[in-house]
Amino acid sequence: MLGKNPQERDYRLLVLFLLGLGVIAALGPSNYLLGQAALYLIWAAVVTQWNLVLGVAGIMLIGHLALFAAGGYTVAMLGLYFGLSPWLSLPLAAVAGFVVAFLMGLATLRLRGAYTVVVTLAIAMAMYQLIVTDVECFRKTATACYSLTGGARGLTRFGDFGFTKLLGNGMAQTGNYLLAIVLLGLCMVVAITVAHSPYGRAFQALRDSEPASQARGIRVEKFQLIVFSASGVLTGLAGAVYAGTQRTFGPQVLEFPTLLFLLSIMIVGGRGHVWGPILGTICLALVKESLTSFAQWQNSTYAVLLIVILILAPEGLAGGLSRLAARFRPVHKEVSS
Amino acid sequence: MTDILVTALALGALYASSAVALALIWGTIGMLNLAHGAFITAGAYASLMMVRDLGFPWWTGLLAGAAGGAVLGALVHLLLVARIFGRPNFEINIIIVTMAASTIIVDFINNVIGPATTRQPFSIEGRISIGATSIGWQTLAMIAICLGMALGLTLLLKHTSLGRGINAVAQEPTAARLNGLSVGRVVLRVMMISGAVAGVSGVLITHSTAVYPTVGQDPLLKSLIVCVIGGLGSIPGAIAAAFLLALLETVAQFELGTKWGYPVLLISVVAVLVLRPNGLFGAREITRN
Secondary structure (H helix, E strand, O other), X not given: OOOOOHHHXXXXXXXXXXXXXXXXXXXXXXXXXXXXXXXXXXXXXXXXXXXXXXXHOOOOOOOOHHHHHHHHHHHHHHHHHHXXXXXXXXXHHHHHHHHHHHHHHHHHOOOOHHHHHHHHHHHHHHHHHHHHOOOOOOEEOXXXXXXXXXXXXXXXXXXXXXXXXXXXXXXXXHHHHHHHHHHHXXXXXXHHHHHHOHHHHHHHHHHHOHHHHHHOOOOOHHHHXXXXXXXXXXXXXXXXXXXXXXXXXXXXXXXXXXXXXXXHHHHHHOOOOOOHHHHHHHHHHHHHHHOHHHHHHHHHXXXXXXXXXXXXXXXXXXXXXXXXXXXXXXHHHHHHO | OHHHHHHHHHHHHHHHHHHHHHHHHHXXXXXXXXXXXXXXXXXXXXXXXXXXHOOOOOOHHHHHHHXXXXXXXXXXXXXXXXXXXXXXXXXHHHHHHHHHHHHHHHHHHHHHHOOOOEOOOOOOOOEEEEOOEEEEHHHHHHHHHXXXXXXXHHHHXXXXXXXXXXXXXXXXXXXXXXXXXXXHHHHHHHHHHHHHHHHHHHHHHHHHHOEOOOOOHHHHHHHHHHHHHHOOOOHHHHHXXXXXXXXXXXXXXXXXXXXXXXXXXXXXXXXXXXXXOOOOOOOOOOOOO
C-alpha cells in the first residue's frame, strides 16, 4: 500500500500522518490540548531541521536555536515597531533564519567537528547575552520603559495570526494547530527529500568514514552549506510561527533547558533518521505531560533519558522500529523487488 | 592604563586556570567536556560548604574545591565517558552526554542545596601599592594560584610517569594499551586532575561573582573560546590565549562598555578560526572516532 520506493513510502506515510493530525482537530479537543499540541508540532519541526544538519549532513551544529530566535525576533520586532502582521513578516523571518544560517555555515565550514560546536554555541550564547543585557530605553510608555529587544522579559503584544477573525470566535487555537501542521509538513518534505537525495547518501558515506569517502572523491562542502541554509529558512519560519501562535517571544528559547529538550527529542527519536524527530516529540511530550507534578526535576529527566538512550540504543526509537520492521518483512520479497 | 593591565592580568589568570583543565581533557581523550562548567560549580559549592557550613579556615576551601571537582570528574568518567569512549561517534556523543550531565548537576544543586546566591567566603585582607595603583593581596594570591596550577600541570605532563602515560594515550591509545598501559585508568586520572583544577578555579572565580547554581556556564563558554583560540588540546596555547583574550575583553569593556566584552571575544574567535582553522598555536590535528 505504501509503495516499494522508500522515498515514496516516506511521502505517503507523511500524508497519512498529517491527515491523522488534522482529524484530531475535527474531533473537537479542548483549547488547552490544541495549544499544547501546536507547540509540540513546532518543536518537532525545529528538530527535523536540526536533525537534517546534525544527524544527516553531519555538521556539529549545537547553536541551532539561534536560527529559531532570528525568525521569532523578526516577527516580534516587526509587529511591535512597524505594526506588521505575522503573515507579512513570515517571509522576512525566513530570510533572517537564512542569513544567520548562511553566515554560521560560512564561518564553520572549514572547521573540524569540535570547533564547529564551540563556534555555533558561542554565537547562540552571544545572542542570548546581548538580548538579556539589553536594558537601554528604546520605547517609553506612561508607566515603564522597554528596551529594543525586550531584554530578559522578551517581547509581547506584537499581534498574532488573527485566526479569531479568519475562522471565527474561539477558533484561534484550532488555527494555530493547523498552521503548525502545515509547518511540520513543509519541514518533513524537505527532510525526506534531502535524506533520499544522492547527497543524502554521500553524507551517510562521509559520516561512516571520512577518509574512505574522500578517497572516492566525495566532496560535500557546497551541499552542506545548502542544507544548512535551507534548514535556516525553515527554522526561521518555525520561529515566526512560534512567535505568532504563542504571542510572546523571549530569550528563554536560547537557554540550555530548551536546547536540552530539543536535543533529547532528536536523540530519543533517532539521530539521522527522517522519522526520528516526530517519534521523539511524541515520546518526550508524553514524558513532559506526565511529569507536571515533578517539574523541578524535569530537565534532569530529559537528561537522564537522553544519556540512557545514547549509551544503550544510539539509534533511538526510529532505528529500533526500522530494525523491527525489517525483521517482520519477508526476505524473499525484498530480493524480488 | 595600569588599571586595565591589572584587571586583564587577574582575568587572564582565571581564564588560564579554568581553560587548562579543559585543554588537558581535549588533548588526551579527544573529548570536548561540556560538563566543565559543572566541575567549576562543584568546586565552588564544595568550598562554600567546607568554610561556611563546617567552619574550617578559608584556605581549606581551595582543598575542598579540588576534592569536589575531582570526585565529580571521577563520577563523570565512570558513569559516562567509560561507556562511550572508543565507540562510534564518540566526538559528538560525548559533547551531548556531558551537556546533559551538567544539566543534572545544576538541577541537583537547585533542588537539594537551594537556588540562593551566596558569597564565597574566601578573602585575604589588605592591598599592596605599586606605583600609582594598588593591587589587593587577594588578586595577587589568585594570580599566583592560577599560574601555579597551569605551571604544575605543564610540569606534570612533561616530567612524571603519569604525564608520560597521558601523552602516550593522547598520541596512540592502541599502542599505549599494547605497551601495558591501562587506558581506562589513565583517562580516569585525567578526568580527576582536570576536575580538581576546574574545582579550584571555581573557588577563585566565585570569589568575584558569588556562588549560584549556573555559575559555571559563563566560565565554560570562556574556556571553550580560550581553548579554541589556543588550539584545542594545547596547554601552553591555552595559557597564552587566556591572557591575550583577557586583555582584549578588558580593553573592549573599558572602551565600548561592559556588554561588548563577550561579543568582541566571539568576533575574535570566528576571525581567528577563519584565518587559522587550528587556532593560533595549534598545529597538530587531533581527531578520534
